[in-house]
Amino acid sequence: MRLSTDQLIFWHHGFFKLNGTIVFTWGLMLVLVVGSKLITRRLSTDLNRSPWQNLLEIVVNGVEKQISDVGLKRPEKYIGFLGTLFLFVALAALCTVIPGYEPPTGSLSTTAALALCVFVAVPWFGIAEQGLGGYLASYTKPTLIMLPFNIISELSRTLALAVRLFGNMMSGAMIIAILLTITPFFFPIIMTLLGLLTGLVQAYIFSILAAVYIAAATRRTKSKADPAPAT
Numbered sequence: 001m002r003l004s005t006d007q008l009i010f011w012h013h014g015f016f017k018l019n020g021t022i023v024f025t026w027g028l029m030l031v032l033v034v035g036s037k038l039i040t041r042r043l044s045t046d047l048n049r050s051p052w053q054n055l056l057e058i059v060v061n062g063v064e065k066q067i068s069d070v071g072l073k074r075p076e077k078y079i080g081f082l083g084t085l086f087l088f089v090a091l092a093a094l095c096t097v098i099p100g101y102e103p104p105t106g107s108l109s110t111t112a113a114l115a116l117c118v119f120v121a122v123p124w125f126g127i128a129e130q131g132l133g134g135y136l137a138s139y140t141k142p143t144l145i146m147l148p149f150n151i152i153s154e155l156s157r158t159l160a161l162a163v164r165l166f167g168n169m170m171s172g173a174m175i176i177a178i179l180l181t182i183t184p185f186f187f188p189i190i191m192t193l194l195g196l197l198t199g200l201v202q203a204y205i206f207s208i209l210a211a212v213y214i215a216a217a218t219r220r221t222k223s224k225a226d227p228a229p230a231t
Contacts, residue, residue, distance in 0.1 A: 005102045006109060024104040028091055032084070070208065071215035078214060081121055085114065086207040089165070093199020103199070108166045115162035118210045119154070126217030135217065157213065165206055 008020030043053055063083055067075035092103040104110040126135040139150040 005107050021104045021107040070211040086203045089203035111166040112162040115158045119158040122213050122217045125214045129218035
């Protein structure tokens with residue numbers, strides 16, 4: 001039994017290996033790129049819009065509402081990054097119904113890469129919102145003593161994101177694989193459906209956590225000179 005798609009080797013030559021993680025990851029990215037191109041190729045700005053475009057706009061507005069509820073004031077600025085994270089993790093889980101496919105999110109290398117994307121995006125959006133000085137100053141609040149603890153927090157939550165997603169996705173795949181070997185065919189089908197639901201939940205949690213971290217990095221602290229809000 002393979003514990004990870006890293007162990008599934010499609011091509012090997014010397015130092016270079018083309019494993020399942022690379023193949024399935026790039027396959028998912030290709031599906032997302034081509035799918036987004038096909039879905040958005042006939043969008044209209046007129047009042048007469050197709051039912052498909054109306055449905056798509058409802059979904060996008062719902063995602064923006066979720067991002068806004070987290071605390072990000074301009075959700076349209078972050079929907080590209082957060083939406084892509086959600087779609088990738090969700091599609092990785094949904095494609096498990098395809099014979100021969102194994103989700104790349106069951107590999108720690110993939111989940112670590114996703115967590116590193118969040119790790120880079122947090123200071124990127126934080127600096128864009130507060131400026132370099134304002135963002136770096138947030139590491140010394142409320143006192144300078146908190147500087148090492150805030151740095152450790154940044155690193156530890158990145159590791160936690162990767163391990164959490166890896167553990168949840170891999171455990172589901174392993175349970176289904178074990179059940180396929182020791183039980184009749186019907187029961188693993190039910191577990192597969194539950195696995196799809198779990199994958200969607202993990203995609204939502206991963207995206208929301210990324211949004212929370214970005215919201216914390218982009219939140220401006222009020223100075224003493226700021227006027228008090230009117231009552």
